[in-house]
Amino acid sequence: MESLYVLFIILGAIISYSLYTYFKQKRILKPLTEEEFRQGYRKAQLIDVRETKEHEGGHIWGSRNIPVSQFRTRAQEIRPDQPVYLYCQNGIRSGRAAQLLYKKGHRELYHLKGGFRTWTGKVKKK
Template sequence: MDTLYFILILVVAIIAYSVITWLYQRKIVKTLNEQQFREGYRKAQLIDVREPNEYEAGHILGARNIPLSQFKMRMKEIRPDKPVYLYCQSGMRSGRAAQTLYRKGYKDLSHLEGGFKKWSGKIKVK
């Protein structure tokens, strides 16, 4: 019976953590649909946080690749005074990247709803 209580408490804790993280992300980063993203990304810093092999397979025209795995080391490449538009494959990694940037003082953060897999605009393939 103790094992059952432990598992139940663990599941509740994981769900609570997930909800709190989701609410925090909604507060710090704007989630834009494709149309909204298209309207603003040319005036912003467009960052693809996917890994290099994903980026080379296809990326939004004009995007710079700063993988989430290298993000903390390469954040200096992103200007804090300009809007930052982030995207990844599905939206999870770009949300985590936005949290990292927010903690370092970046305020104008947006990411693409649904990520690159929902993008229907122009792409570049290496």
């Protein structure tokens, strides 16, 4: 019976952390439709947070690849005084990247709703 209580406490902690992360990302990261994304990304820093192999397989024209796995060491490459447009495959990793950038002082953070898989614009492949 004790192990059941411990399991419920652990499960409650995981759910609480997930909800906290979800609502924090909603507060700091503005999702944009593809049309809204197209209107503003040329005047901003466009960052593809997918891994290098995914980026090489196809990416939005003009984007810079900084994988979320390298964000802690490469975040200083992104200027805090300009808007940042993030995208990943489906929107999860861009949320994690936005949290790290927000901690470093970035406030204008946007991401492509639905991620790269929904993008219908120009794509560059290596």
